[in-house]
Amino acid sequence: MKILITCKLPDQLLLPLKEKYEIVMAETENEPMSRKRLLSEIEEADGLFTNVADTIDEEVFDRAKHLKVVSTMAVGYDNIDLEAAKERGILVGHTPGVLTEATADLTFALLMATGRRLLEGMDVIREDQWKSWGPFFLTGQEIYGKTIGIIGMGRIGLGVAKRAKGFSMDILYHNRSRKEEAEVELGARYVEFDELLEQADYVVLLAPSTKETYHMMGAAQFNKMKESAVFINTSRGPNVDEDALYEALQSNQIWAAGLDVFQTEPIDAKHKLLTLKNVTALPHIGSAAIETRMNMARLAINNLVNGLEGNALVHQVK
Numbered sequence: 001m002k003i004l005i006t007c008k009l010p011d012q013l014l015l016p017l018k019e020k021y022e023i024v025m026a027e028t029e030n031e032p033m034s035r036k037r038l039l040s041e042i043e044e045a046d047g048l049f050t051n052v053a054d055t056i057d058e059e060v061f062d063r064a065k066h067l068k069v070v071s072t073m074a075v076g077y078d079n080i081d082l083e084a085a086k087e088r089g090i091l092v093g094h095t096p097g098v099l100t101e102a103t104a105d106l107t108f109a110l111l112m113a114t115g116r117r118l119l120e121g122m123d124v125i126r127e128d129q130w131k132s133w134g135p136f137f138l139t140g141q142e143i144y145g146k147t148i149g150i151i152g153m154g155r156i157g158l159g160v161a162k163r164a165k166g167f168s169m170d171i172l173y174h175n176r177s178r179k180e181e182a183e184v185e186l187g188a189r190y191v192e193f194d195e196l197l198e199q200a201d202y203v204v205l206l207a208p209s210t211k212e213t214y215h216m217m218g219a220a221q222f223n224k225m226k227e228s229a230v231f232i233n234t235s236r237g238p239n240v241d242e243d244a245l246y247e248a249l250q251s252n253q254i255w256a257a258g259l260d261v262f263q264t265e266p267i268d269a270k271h272k273l274l275t276l277k278n279v280t281a282l283p284h285i286g287s288a289a290i291e292t293r294m295n296m297a298r299l300a301i302n303n304l305v306n307g308l309e310g311n312a313l314v315h316q317v318k
């Protein structure tokens, strides 16, 4: 059977696969396989190992003659057409859990970097603009004891809430369902969406990208936030109306934003959001810790092999 891998994986992960399967893989590190090659190679593939950089849509499924399983090295699967997979009886696997803590770490790090203007500070030094200690030089927002509002209190949301608890923050959250663990263990309070926006000093978005969450943060939502509030998005770009976010930031309607994800990735270096000093931007590195990425890759390989061998996937997208 043939496995198509759209990114370059380390040899140590591939050796056991090579004994049994024919492997076709991207050659260049940190550069996805071209769409053209993906569309061509998928024709004979039995299994596809993918990630958030690929769009696995109807066109891909239409080309595939033997495909049995799609395994993404990610927890989010909004880049995969699940309906098209289901119609063709193709299983889809993903990697929840193993990336929770690393992504929660990054989300909290981004919250702190944005609130306290860390990257601006580095820019000031690099540009030789550090003239002296000033009473209000590069002053940011306090974090300890402030209110955090988490939209999407799932695995990663809960991880962020645990970190917030360590900073004595009041924790508000909004979901479609109540999360008892967060309420009982951390004293998190469930509130309506608008109340969260109005009360939180830090609004953290961690809901998946779905039809329902598309542009869930738009002009009306930014308008409800405090002028001193910081917005953090480590979920998915399409959850945010970037034009509305730009307006809110450049008019100081909200104080700052920390963004790890964007509508189009990679974001154009000339994008208007990147011209703003009150934006801290990262290149979708939420889960990018070495151990985490190895665990994600191993889990995605297990999903793939299980699917190819007719066994249950460790984590199948339902």
Ligand SMILES: NC(=O)C1=CN([C@@H]2O[C@H](COP(=O)(O)OP(=O)(O)OC[C@H]3O[C@@H](n4cnc5c(N)ncnc54)[C@H](OP(=O)(O)O)[C@@H]3O)[C@@H](O)[C@H]2O)C=CC1
Binding pocket: 075, 076, 077, 096, 097, 099, 100, 103, 151, 152, 153, 154, 155, 156, 157, 174, 175, 176, 177, 178, 206, 207, 208, 209, 212, 213, 234, 235, 236, 260, 261, 284, 285, 286, 287
């Ligand atoms: N930046 C990065 O590198 C990474 C980003 N991610 C993103 O983080 C997301 C969350 O991951 P994870 O925590 O593991 O997933 P979970 O499924 O555990 O959590 C998602 C939460 O969002 C809630 N939710 C779903 N729809 C809505 C809605 N319409 N409004 C409010 N809340 C909603 C769900 O609760 P309920 O269903 O009750 O509403 C659930 O609690 C991923 O889908 C992915 O997009 C993940 C890893 C790394």
Ligand SMILES: O=CC(=O)O
Binding pocket: 052, 073, 074, 075, 076, 077, 099, 286, 287
């Ligand atoms: O964005 C990353 C993911 O795992 O989802």
